[in-house]
Amino acid sequence: MTAAVAGQQVPVAAPPARTAAWRRLLRSPAGLGGAVLVALVVAAAGAALLGLTPYDPIAQHPQARLQQPSADYWFGTDQFGRDVFSRCLAGVANSLRVAVVAVFLSALVGTTAGVCAGFYGGKVRGPVLAVTNVLFAFPPLLLALTLAATFTRNWLTIAIAIAIVYVPIFVRVSRGPVLSLRETDFIKAARVLGIPTWRILLRHLLPNLAAIVIVQVTLSLSWAVLTEAALSFLGLGSPPPAPSLGSMVFDAKILAGTAWWNLAAPGAVIVVFVVGLNLLGDGLRDALDPRNGRNA
Amino acid sequence: MRSIARHPLFRRLVETALTLFGVAVLVFTTLRAIPGDEITATLGTEAAGLSPEQQESLRAYYGLDQPLVLQFFSWLGNVLTGNLGFSRRAGASVVEMTASALPVTLELAVLATIVGLLIGVPLAMLSASRPNGIRDGFGQLVGLAALSVPNFLLGAALLTLISKYAHYNPNAQGFAHLTQDPLLNLQQMLFPALVLGFGLAAPIMRTARSALLEVQTQDFVRTARGKGVAPWRLRVRHVLHNALNPIVTMAGIQFGYLLGGAVVVEQIFSVPGIGRQVLAGIQQKEYAVVQSTVLVIATTFVVVNLLTDLLYRVIDPRVRAA
Numbered sequence: 343m344t345a346a347v348a349g350q351q352v353p354v355a356a357p358p359a360r361t362a363a364w365r366r367l368l369r370s371p372a373g374l375g376g377a378v379l380v381a382l383v384v385a386a387a388g389a390a391l392l393g394l395t396p397y398d399p400i401a402q403h404p405q406a407r408l409q410q411p412s413a414d415y416w417f418g419t420d421q422f423g424r425d426v427f428s429r430c431l432a433g434v435a436n437s438l439r440v441a442v443v444a445v446f447l448s449a450l451v452g453t454t455a456g457v458c459a460g461f462y463g464g465k466v467r468g469p470v471l472a473v474t475n476v477l478f479a480f481p482p483l484l485l486a487l488t489l490a491a492t493f494t495r496n497w498l499t500i501a502i503a504i505a506i507v508y509v510p511i512f513v514r515v516s517r518g519p520v521l522s523l524r525e526t527d528f529i530k531a532a533r534v535l536g537i538p539t540w541r542i543l544l545r546h547l548l549p550n551l552a553a554i555v556i557v558q559v560t561l562s563l564s565w566a567v568l569t570e571a572a573l574s575f576l577g578l579g580s581p582p583p584a585p586s587l588g589s590m591v592f593d594a595k596i597l598a599g600t601a602w603w604n605l606a607a608p609g610a611v612i613v614v615f616v617v618g619l620n621l622l623g624d625g626l627r628d629a630l631d632p633r634n635g636r637n638a
Numbered sequence: 639m640r641s642i643a644r645h646p647l648f649r650r651l652v653e654t655a656l657t658l659f660g661v662a663v664l665v666f667t668t669l670r671a672i673p674g675d676e677i678t679a680t681l682g683t684e685a686a687g688l689s690p691e692q693q694e695s696l697r698a699y700y701g702l703d704q705p706l707v708l709q710f711f712s713w714l715g716n717v718l719t720g721n722l723g724f725s726r727r728a729g730a731s732v733v734e735m736t737a738s739a740l741p742v743t744l745e746l747a748v749l750a751t752i753v754g755l756l757i758g759v760p761l762a763m764l765s766a767s768r769p770n771g772i773r774d775g776f777g778q779l780v781g782l783a784a785l786s787v788p789n790f791l792l793g794a795a796l797l798t799l800i801s802k803y804a805h806y807n808p809n810a811q812g813f814a815h816l817t818q819d820p821l822l823n824l825q826q827m828l829f830p831a832l833v834l835g836f837g838l839a840a841p842i843m844r845t846a847r848s849a850l851l852e853v854q855t856q857d858f859v860r861t862a863r864g865k866g867v868a869p870w871r872l873r874v875r876h877v878l879h880n881a882l883n884p885i886v887t888m889a890g891i892q893f894g895y896l897l898g899g900a901v902v903v904e905q906i907f908s909v910p911g912i913g914r915q916v917l918a919g920i921q922q923k924e925y926a927v928v929q930s931t932v933l934v935i936a937t938t939f940v941v942v943n944l945l946t947d948l949l950y951r952v953i954d955p956r957v958r959a960a
Binding site: 472473475476477479480481482483484485487488489491492564568571572575576577578588591592594595602605609612613616617620621 | 653656657658660661663664665668669782785786787788789790791794795797798894895896897898899901902905906913916917920921928932935936939940
């Protein structure tokens, strides 16, 4: 059987779609710009986690209060004499940590639930869709707010609150394609061959969902960053003195008339972060869209 | 009778009712998970000084000694008969507070949606008029900015600028309701609506752009152009009209989000809306207030989504027939 197949003209395997997609991503201006900005932000967060900030982000220096941006203090200092640049780096690390954990959790739970609801139907579908509908019945920020208020506050519970809000999106995004994939010939063939269901799900279905889930992950990250910032702006984020971009903007509100850098610096960092994620998401969507031709 | 039960609208209504029941369960259990109960909420630290007998009788008074399922249904019964609880700090019932706050948020959401449509749709038409050209680039850039600048940042920056350079804070002398002083009210709503509307413009613009691009490549548009329909008339009457469906859906979704999402802007500009009511409840640990207010918002949200569905049945005869 194998010999017969080998003797025939077998179509040559296309180059791995992954490298082609990467190349397409980095060739588009949006994709490249997004990748560069996100890399920059991740590097900043990494620097903060390694303790490479120029000053201690929470150390107060009363003699250096409200300094303008200068060679010593790139983004100036705040009303306690804390270095705004160092605080921005630490804030980025905090919001990246929350966003990544939140989106990882929601993608994991949401995609699993969506795939199972789509593939098995029947008994799994009912409860999954009921929970999805209920979670969709809240305005997202309100749900995040209420959940964040329920838990004892630290970065992990905020990540979990954001994750719960985003689970139904992943359920919806992954269930749709599974419904149509389930009826395709290659899945039917895999079933007939007696391949165990878990293997069909993992090796045959999931790779076909990867593109759509990856794009959703990137776009969700930008929303998670914004939500974390909004929650900490409202005083429901990571408790002080841990620097968080949202609470920095909040604290800067009364100072901004005179010490504008306190508002502008964390604000600009958030915008750069979110612009990067949005561009990367758009670039990925174009690059991973199968309609662009896999072998292009 | 059978035909009614099969009608998609009827099924949608049943589904909505079931979803709302689920919402009530979730809200109830979530806020029950918070440590402390009505007694500690009322008496604060003094609750620790109560004798076991006093605690017992208070628990019986508040019904906290009942099984959880019973507590849920008695709460639900109260809610359905219009008893949403009482806020001690505000000295008012939640129904009274909501009756004052919900219309404020709804007004803000309507204004913001109008602003979002006024920015987003023309921008999308500009973009779609020359796909991938300079105009499109400009449109997409504004869309990206609207998507990426968080509303609390825009609000805080705007408030700083207007109070520093224009020495003007319309919200300083207390909030004026629409019914009390319409002119002052609109002045106070202007900046919050602009901030929220700018954020709304992004999803509206993106949706409208792709819908317009899709419609304008269809045969009937070419036919109309061939017949000599004036360009602007073609864009508005033929292309935009047929692209309205996704735009209205997106505007409806975003309008609904504002019911909870406006909280940040309400907080910045001191607008006494429903979002602030939740936030104040959270800050003052009045969880009964939070519980019923969240339920009210979710119900309004679900109803808004239902109405959006109905609205495009009205706009689009194709959906009505289906």
